[in-house]
Amino acid sequence: MNGVEVTGPTADDLDKDQLDQLHAATLKASEACLELKKLCALILVPVGTIITSFGDKKPGASLFTAGFLVIAAFWIADSFSYFYQRKLRALMVPIWARRAERCPEENVKIPETEAVGRLRAAFNASMAYYLVLGLLFALAAWAYAVGWLDG
Numbered sequence: 001m002n003g004v005e006v007t008g009p010t011a012d013d014l015d016k017d018q019l020d021q022l023h024a025a026t027l028k029a030s031e032a033c034l035e036l037k038k039l040c041a042l043i044l045v046p047v048g049t050i051i052t053s054f055g056d057k058k059p060g061a062s063l064f065t066a067g068f069l070v071i072a073a074f075w076i077a078d079s080f081s082y083f084y085q086r087k088l089r090a091l092m093v094p095i096w097a098r099r100a101e102r103c104p105e106e107n108v109k110i111p112e113t114e115a116v117g118r119l120r121a122a123f124n125a126s127m128a129y130y131l132v133l134g135l136l137f138a139l140a141a142w143a144y145a146v147g148w149l150d151g
Helices: 010-052 061-102 118-122 125-145
Strands: none
Touching: 010 061, 010 125, 061 118, 061 125
16 A cells, blocks of 8 residues: 555563563552552551540550551551562563563573462561551550550
């Protein structure tokens, strides 16, 4: 047609678009993990204040129970976010491999990702934040139980 050849996107273009989309989704999941950690700390204070103000203005079992429940809820939510973040990264590996096969250079390094199950997603280094919060609450609950926080 009039000597002009119309070409569509190449396989590299399509793979790059797909990688860009997966990378953007992975970044969003990573940001969600950080936001969940910040939100957990932010929620703990008003929850403690509300429970204490409805009680006798002293710490009690309900305060520590609520604190543990808040920490557990955010830990679970963050674990799911981390799990899907890792799943998205794993989806990128075959696309990188396809692109690497088309590269004229040899020894193209493909990022390694490790499959992560739900249990491992819940117990990894990034979840240490919730463990520390839980341990602090456990320490406070113990101090209350032995009478150090009668206030």
